[in-house]
Amino acid sequence: MRALTVRQPWAWAIAEGYKDIENRSWSPRLEPGEDLAIHAGCAAPDWDDVQRVKKLVGRRATVPETFDCGCVVAVVRYGRTVESSRSRWFSGPIGWILIDARALRLPVDCKGQLGLWFLPRDVERRVRRGLHHREALGADVSVRGGTRAGGRG
Numbered sequence: 001m002r003a004l005t006v007r008q009p010w011a012w013a014i015a016e017g018y019k020d021i022e023n024r025s026w027s028p029r030l031e032p033g034e035d036l037a038i039h040a041g042c043a044a045p046d047w048d049d050v051q052r053v054k055k056l057v058g059r060r061a062t063v064p065e066t067f068d069c070g071c072v073v074a075v076v077r078y079g080r081t082v083e084s085s086r087s088r089w090f091s092g093p094i095g096w097i098l099i100d101a102r103a104l105r106l107p108v109d110c111k112g113q114l115g116l117w118f119l120p121r122d123v124e125r126r127v128r129r130g131l132h133h134r135e136a137l138g139a140d141v142s143v144r145g146g147t148r149a150g151g152r153g
Contacts, residue, residue, distance in 0.1 A: 001075070001124050002030065003037035005112035008067035009053045011040035013089075015074035015103040018057050021087045021095040028096060028116055030078040036098075037119055037127055038074040039112045040067065056088055071107035072119070072127050076100060104130040 006014060006022065013019035015038060030036065045067055054063045079097030087095070108126045110119065119127065 001035050001037050001119050001127065002028075002116050003039050003072065003110075003112075003119050004028075004116060005039040005041045005114070007041045007043060007049070008045040008069055009050050009063060011038050011073050012064065012067050013053050013057065014038050014076060014098060014101055016061065017101040017103075018061065019089045020098055021082075021085055021089045022098060023089075023091045024094050024096060027081045027094055028078065030116070032078060032080055033099075034078050036076050036078050037072045037124075038076060038101075039110060040069050040071055040073045040107070041112055042070040044069070068107040070112070071109045072104065072123065073107045074101055074103045075127065075131055076102070102131055106130060 004022070010019060010022075014022065050063065057063055076098040077100045079099045082090075082095045082097060083093065084090070085095050085097075104127065108123055108130060110123045
């Protein structure tokens, strides 16, 4: 499975199904419908980014004070790329449409990389098990684990 490292709090917003588009300067070599793991980068979230996510999410959810970092937090399906969008999350120049976000019950620790990269096989197995386990329990499972980083340094 391919993976993309995304900084927090953006990875959280994707995992929870709020952020429906990922902004990049390049188009991925992915097929529509292909699974894409969302890896939360190791850097602590920027306070301004946390405030922006809070504004974009609005009253639909409470943005957490800490975020999982250095781990896979979700799997989405890649839709397609766009150069414009009505999504409040679009800033371009190229938007990757993200479909069917599935947050992992427990994040899977993993070192990230730049660009699109392949999950190590053992990590992919744990990610897939985490998806199946979460689906078996129901979509309301929101237990979190892993390394945490605060929204303010």
